[in-house]
Amino acid sequence: MITSNATVTSAALEHLDRDWLRDYPAALLHGLASLVGQRGEALYVTGGAVRNWRAGRPSVDLDLTVTTDGLGWARDLAGRLGGALVPLDEGQGVARVVWQGIVIDFCRFRGPARSLAEDLGLRDFTINAMAVAFDPAGPGLLPPYAIIDPMGGGRDFADGLLRVTSPKVFFDDPLRLLRAFRFMAELGFALEGETEALLRSQADLITGPTGPAGARINGELARIMASGRASVTVRAMAEAGLLGHLFPELQAGAGVEQPPSHHLDVLAHNLQALTEMERLLAAPDAFFPGHGPSMTRYLAEQASGTLLKWAALFHDLGKPAVCAERSGRITFHQHERVGAAGFAVLARRFVWKKIEAERVGRLIALHMWPFHLNNVFQKDGVVTPRACLRLVKAVGDELPGLFMLAMADSLAGQGPGKPLAMEAALARLYDQVEETRRRFVEPVLTRPRLLDGHDLRQEFSLRPGPVFSVIFLGLQEAQVAGEVRSRQEAMAWVRDFLRGRQAQDF
Structure with missing residues (x-):
């Protein structure tokens, strides 16, 4: 036996x-x-x-x-x-x-x-x-x-304790450094004192010569972000020094001061944005009244919630590289563009799925758009169909996610120089954008084009090229504004457009 x-x-x-x-x-x-x-x-x-x-x-x-x-x-x-x-x-x-x-x-x-x-x-x-x-x-x-x-x-x-079986645990497989935090996230456990001290002293193993491959690291990180304790776990990783070894680009934000609208440095602000995003994900209707069901549907599709957490953590990744002082003011010009490019490098390092990396990168690249649009909205009191079309064309199906990211960003910045009631303003702006999208933009985007490429070649003797995209976008903007309603009006619009281009050439 x-x-x-x-x-x-x-x-x-x-x-x-x-x-x-x-x-x-x-x-x-x-x-x-x-x-x-x-x-x-x-x-x-x-x-x-x-x-x-x-x-x-x-x-x-x-x-x-x-x-x-x-x-x-x-x-x-x-x-x-x-x-x-x-x-x-x-x-x-x-x-x-x-x-x-x-x-x-x-x-x-x-x-x-x-x-x-x-x-x-x-x-x-x-x-x-x-x-x-x-x-x-x-x-x-x-x-x-x-x-x-x-x-x-x-x-x-x-x-509720995580205790290593021996002092050699992390040397034998450095991925266990990250697994410790994954278990914290999934089980809600804490590190036993000696285990925490050992982990802190050996955190650099995660990127050392015997460190795990990027894909293995990504697998553990994905499970941390998919949990309901991502924020507290990532903060613990930062305190232990592990986060900085994994993402030196993120760690570069430590000590980088921000304008008076912020109360935290860049790294702490990114961490706080992740915290705020988890609050948003738990109750979107509390921040965007009346939009809870539609946002919940969006979050249920294609792991959107997890990707939004990543976008929140990395949304200001580009700030340290572009930080400057002009006329006594701290500026971060084009930080969203630089951050998106930096995230693309990071995503390749950790072998992200291409579509997921593109989604997060797009959110990072566009995360300032709602704030810029809000400035216009506060001044004019309206979001024009043209402005709404440009936003929808840029962000696609991620419109709810973009506004959730902007809201998390705003909530994470509570400095004395912050405009009053910014979160309420963002919620009103989303109301207006959604109404304008539903009434004016979606009908145009879902109907067949009034003109197609064949029309541009046959009627105007144009050769396919970048000008086609310019014409189609211009026509869509004219349609959502109510300036073009029929094929005949579309033909007239193109003729006027081409005459204007010809005049500019001279």
Whole structure:
């Protein structure tokens, strides 16, 4: 009979309340049981699943630990189930099986470990160094479902603490520096004192010669931003020094003073904007009355909320590079353009998806537009259809997100020189922009063009080129302003436009 080779200490006397594996498809359980019988080796459930089950929560995915040949176990299970095999690290015997939406990761004992207890001692944090044995006599966990816990992870889990299993944890894999904060974000845990001190002293490992690849870093960062604790977690990363190593461009804002409308330096302002964005995301209607449902729909599409958090954190990325003093005033001319370009470099470094990088970059590049438009709105009391069209054409479907970013930016700046009631003004401006867009802009953009490229070639003998775009945009502006309503009027408008261009050429 197969027996566990783990050393069960007094910390391991805790038991699960039931056999949580019974929640999984029978085919998976019978496949694992068959492999246990065939190979004659012990099988353990480890990591996040045990952590979740201990807390009374289900776990979709499984981390399984075997004595040797994790890749072979995964290959055999994938063959039995018809699942997809994904080798993750053949040298370390780590592989993944994906089957019916379930991810099953196999790993053999790590490094020099010769027992489960030794293997668990080589993991990152004590809360991940717990295991439950698979029952060799049948499909399921081994009764009475004892939690094998040689590192005291159960106690730390109950106390809400993240504690490293050894002082070598971050040296062995610097990505664990970031994983610590990911667990803080997802679980709401705090760093144990000695662990926090160790992390601070070794934060530079994240970008050192043995540091993880950009894609691995991005995976952890994405989970932090997708959590509901992104702001407090990113602040903790900044205090520990990790944020500055990851994003020196962002850290460059530390100590960079701002005009009297701000009360924080550039770095602190970016961090505060992220805090304000999380408030906005939780209750958009509180900041844009009457627009809550439409903004909620926008946020539900294509991970918009997470991308807005990134945009808030990096919206003033370009300020340190363009900071200047003119006539005794601090200025940041074109910081949004410089910031968008800097973010593009950063996104490539961390292997962002192209479409997501473009969305965040566009928001950064345009984040001052609502403030400039608000200046005109306060003076004239109206947003013209032409101005609304230009904004909509520039920002596309991100119009709600752009105004949410502007609102977060405004809320994050509370200096004595700030215009009064700026947030209320932005909300009124959004009301006006949305009304103008609905009444004048959308009807033009959703209807077929009055003229197309064929018309410009046939009727005016024009060759395709940049002038086509200029004409089409000019026609749209004339349409939303009510100056052009028919094909005939469009033809007349083009003739006038071309006569004006010809006169300018002379």
